[in-house]
Amino acid sequence: MYANQYTKPFNEISGVVTELQNALACAARVLELVNDPAKVEDAPDAGEVVPDGRVEMQNVSFRYVPKRPLIQDFNLKVSPGQRVAIVGPTGCGKTTLINLLMRFYDVDAGHILVADKDIETITRQSLRAGYGMVLQDTWLMKGTVRDNIAFGKPEATLEEVVAAAKASYAHGFITRLPKGYDTVLGEDGGGLSQGQKQLLCIARVMLCLPPMLILDEATSSIDTRTEKKIQDAFAKLMEGRTSFIVAHRLSTIREADVILVMRDGRIIEQGTHSSLLEKKGFYHKLYYSQFAN
Secondary structure: OHHHHHHHHHHHHHHHHHHHHHHHHHHHHHHHHHHOOOOOOOOOOOEOOOOOOOEEEEEEEEOOEOOEOOEEEEEEEEOOOOEEEEEOOOOOOHHHHHHHHOOOOOOOEEEEEEOOEEHHHEOHHHHHOOEEEEOOOOOOOOEEHHHHHOOOOOOOOHHHHHHHHHHOOOHHHHHOOOOHHHOEEOHHHOOOOHHHHHHHHHHHHHHHOOOEEEEEOOOOOOOHHHHHHHHHHHHHHOOOOEEEEEOOOHHHHOOOOEEEEEEOOEEEEEEOHHHHHHHOOHHHHHHHHHHHO
16 A cells, blocks of 8 residues: 555656657657748649549659658559559658649659640649549548548539449448448448448449549458459449559459559569569569468
């Protein structure tokens, strides 16, 4: 008893010190954000672009940290409607490549063209309006299911929203919610499973039908049975649309028109699933190592 009374103040002091350290770390991050230089705005003469599915990267180089190049002399030419899968080890530049396509970062060297226009000469809004994205980290706002699906197309009718949900296999669980499409979701989709949240994000893309798609680990949090249904739905969605697919589970990208195998920021192999397996190179090793594990 006396020992507990003796040690209690020290435990409380230790807790206060821990909280203080956390607060200082948070403050440092806030100050870092405040002091971060403003992002480059669109050029005063920036024009609009109507994406037609053509994307080209010409000798693109990029680095986050000076003297540590990540992507070097990267070249890629994508035709309208082509499905491009990007695979490789963690840190090889897959997600960075997507960020460059969306112009979340500007390249250090080279050019990225969409519909034959350098993306640095067009507005970010018109560029990003041409992409539909499904990411591993889902984002849902506080609001109804209907509003979340119609986020990119607020004027959509209920019939259009329901059709998109059915196409993404989300309609079933939505109808089981207390108020169906009028059910109010908590912040970040509170109350839904990760798979259900991802299905709603897929329904968003189904509703907007953009000319280009970015699928980043799109089915990583969905059970095997649902994943098969989603793959079938995406196969329909990707018809006639340029699609960039980033995946670690290589079994999900067998039907891609071309697979880019990246390592250290460079394309080291390129081809279809079957042709890359026949080469018995790095892709062959990655593919069969997943089944071995």
